[in-house]
Amino acid sequence: MLSLKRLLDRSVTAQAILVFLLGLGIAALIRRDEHPAVWVLHSALYTGIAVAFLAVQRHRAARAVGTDAGGLAELNRKIRHHEVPQDPDEQAAVRRLVAEQLGQMERAGKWLPYWFGAMGLIAVGMFVLVAVSGSLVFPLLFALGMVALCFWVVWRRRRSLDRLRWMRQALRPQ
Structure with a gap:
């Protein structure tokens, strides 16, 4: 695995x-x-x-x-595993990556309630459309899947933000 x-x-x-x-x-x-x-x-x-x-x-x-795709994957792995690099150049690269990802997540966070609202409207609309046509199994599964997806997105976002903030704190000059 x-x-x-x-x-x-x-x-x-x-x-x-x-x-x-x-x-x-x-x-x-x-x-x-x-x-x-x-x-x-x-x-x-x-x-x-x-x-x-x-x-x-x-x-x-x-x-x-300032790296290639393989280097980017390695830097992301280090962030996920809380490994603080010892090399100053690598520390600078991780610092830039953390700043980039935190900025991106904070900008995207402003739109998160609207995305969840749109997903809720889609789930309710699907539920109503399919319920009117007869079966309730598919709309219920779809609505439950949509709710599960929203909770998963919030959990992953919180976990990623915690990791990025931890790495930013660990890389601060003493």
């Missing part, structure tokens, strides 16, 4: 394969009546969009820190 996590952390290709397979499975579940080629087409489109977004985000972060 550790090698799979490391592979997904470092390889955009591995991430693309995972996104493609997940998209294919979801498309097969949702669009059962359509031809499998449509599933593959939709999955490939969503994978392309996700990989393009990921590549731009990773390139921007690597440029801000």
